[in-house]
Amino acid sequence: MSQRTQSALLIGVTLLAVIAVLFALFAFTQTASAPVADVVPDEADVVLDDLVSDEVIYTSDFEPPTGLDPEATEVMPGARRLLSARSDDGIHWTKTSEVITDQGDVPELVVDENGTLFLYYYGWEMGEKKNDAAVAISTDNGETWVYKYVTLSGTEDAKFADPDVLYRDGVFYLYGSQRTQDDLIHIIVASSDDGLSFTYQGVALDVPERKAGVASTYEVGDEIYMLSLDVGSEPGSAGTHWLAKSEDGITFTQIGTVSFKDDDQTIYVLGNVVDDPVGEGVRAYLFGPEGAPLRSWVSADGQRWELATDFSLSLDEGEREHGFIGEPDVVQLPDGTYFMAYMTLIP
Numbered sequence: 275m276s277q278r279t280q281s282a283l284l285i286g287v288t289l290l291a292v293i294a295v296l297f298a299l300f301a302f303t304q305t306a307s308a309p310v311a312d313v314v315p316d317e318a319d320v321v322l323d324d325l326v327s328d329e330v331i332y333t334s335d336f337e338p339p340t341g342l343d344p345e346a347t348e349v350m351p352g353a354r355r356l357l358s359a360r361s362d363d364g365i366h367w368t369k370t371s372e373v374i375t376d377q378g379d380v381p382e383l384v385v386d387e388n389g390t391l392f393l394y395y396y397g398w399e400m401g402e403k404k405n406d407a408a409v410a411i412s413t414d415n416g417e418t419w420v421y422k423y424v425t426l427s428g429t430e431d432a433k434f435a436d437p438d439v440l441y442r443d444g445v446f447y448l449y450g451s452q453r454t455q456d457d458l459i460h461i462i463v464a465s466s467d468d469g470l471s472f473t474y475q476g477v478a479l480d481v482p483e484r485k486a487g488v489a490s491t492y493e494v495g496d497e498i499y500m501l502s503l504d505v506g507s508e509p510g511s512a513g514t515h516w517l518a519k520s521e522d523g524i525t526f527t528q529i530g531t532v533s534f535k536d537d538d539q540t541i542y543v544l545g546n547v548v549d550d551p552v553g554e555g556v557r558a559y560l561f562g563p564e565g566a567p568l569r570s571w572v573s574a575d576g577q578r579w580e581l582a583t584d585f586s587l588s589l590d591e592g593e594r595e596h597g598f599i600g601e602p603d604v605v606q607l608p609d610g611t612y613f614m615a616y617m618t619l620i621p
Contacts (some may be wrong), residue, residue: 330390330468332411332420336401338375342620343398348597351379351405352398355620357594358416361612364551364604365584373594374410374419374615380488381615382546383605384441384469391416391607392469393615394424394437394448407437407450409469415607424448426464428474434462438489438546439469440498440523447523448472449500451487459485459505463524479518479526486516491523492547494556494576500526501544501558513541517577534560534571536581542569545602547576551612557582559614561600565589568602568616589618596621 346352356378359367374381377398384392393410400408400423407424426432426448434450441447446466451459461479464472478500479486485505492499497519504514513533518526534542542560545568550557555574562569570585589599597619604614 330388332413332422334420335423336403336408336421338397338410338421339377339399341376343377346377346398348619350398351396352377353620354379354617356381356393356395356615356617359587359614359616360416361614364548364557364606364612367585367587367612367614369590371594372416375421376620378408379617380436380601381603381617382437382439383603383613383615384439384446385605385607386441386446386469387444389413389608391605391613392439392441392446393419394439395615396435396437407434411469415609415611416613422470424470424472426472426474428464429462432474436488438491440491440493441469442493442523446472447491449478449489449491451489451505458483459487461486461489461500461502461526475524478520478524479516479528481516481528484516488544490544490546490558492556492576494573497576498523498526499547499576501532501547503543504531513543515544530577532577532579534558534579534581536562536569540566542566542571543600545600545616546604548604548606551606552584559585559602559604561598561602561616564598566598568599587616593621594618 343352355376356374358372359369361367378395380396382394391412397408409422409424410419412419434452436451438449446469448464449461452462460477463475463478465475466472486502487505488503490501500518501515515532516528517530517532518528520526540562542562545559547556547558550572558571560569567586567588570582571579572582573579589595595618599616599618601617607613
């Protein structure tokens with residue numbers, strides 16, 4: 275591969291991800307004049323039948339849109355859709371025919387202690403809200419979904435993008451990219467008991483003089499780690515992820531940097547990290563530049579990573595997918611199988 279080609283890949287791999295993050299934060303600022311209510315779901319939305327079971331019954335806050343926003347560019351959520359794939363082993367995947375939502379971006383999956391599947395994402399047109407965080411919830415392993423708003427209270431600045439959620443000891447911890455007053459980006463953290471109404475806890479990660487966004491938080495044994503993309507992408511830093519560590523999941527300290535490159539030196543950007551289905555340690559699912567397949571890296575300690583050769587998933591250009599696929603997020607379901615949500619452009 276020529277030096278010119280390598281340089282193009284270095285610049286191109288993170289361009290769409292970086293532009294999308296900056297656009298989401300800018301657009302959220304522009305729409306901040308619309309009230310952001312600290313909403314607690316109505317009794318009609320969440321019903322606890324204490325006499326029968328502890329099952330939570332959800333009803334949708336809005337109907338997800340179909341098709342793209344004709345005024346949206348491909349870096350906007352309005353031009354993107356979320357699709358799914360399934361696997362018995364986390365390695366070999368079969369794409370489904372289901373569109374989880376159009377006009378959605380940056381999927382994030384967690385399963386709570388009741389086996390309920392939560393798919394957080396950043397949406398465009400969502401009923402009474404626009405360009406905001408939402409969650410699709412499934413009680414049948416992703417066969418059907420209800421769509422709920424996500425709210426953030428406890429702070430005057432409730433604007434964030436790129437939701438990342440860690441479910442730990444019965445609590446949902448949400449990490450989001452937030453623009454600072456000096457035009458940088460840091461990661462905030464909020465917590466919730468129900469996965470819908472979050473309370474601000476503070477700044478989780480701040481890298482001085484840099485833009486740290488698009489977090490992915492994971493556990494390795496008793497250790498809690500975060501990888502956050504360097505959204506600033508100065509020359510020579512394209513694809514750099516800040517590696518940080520925390521004792522409590524609230525405050526993270528940067529301990530290093532990680533870059534993911536395949537054998538051709540193509541740079542990849544992190545989707546999420548899960549326990550490795552076929553080995554010790556953890557496995558990361560990542561996406562590359564347009565035309566590159568989804569790939570995977572593995573780590574025994576959550577800090578040092580090695581390219582895995584057993585996983586690859588490519589674009590199927592057609593009625594469901596267009597342009598590229600990216601932002602893979604994987605979770606193990608209660609039945610032991612694996613579920614993936616990923617992003618593509620709306621054809």
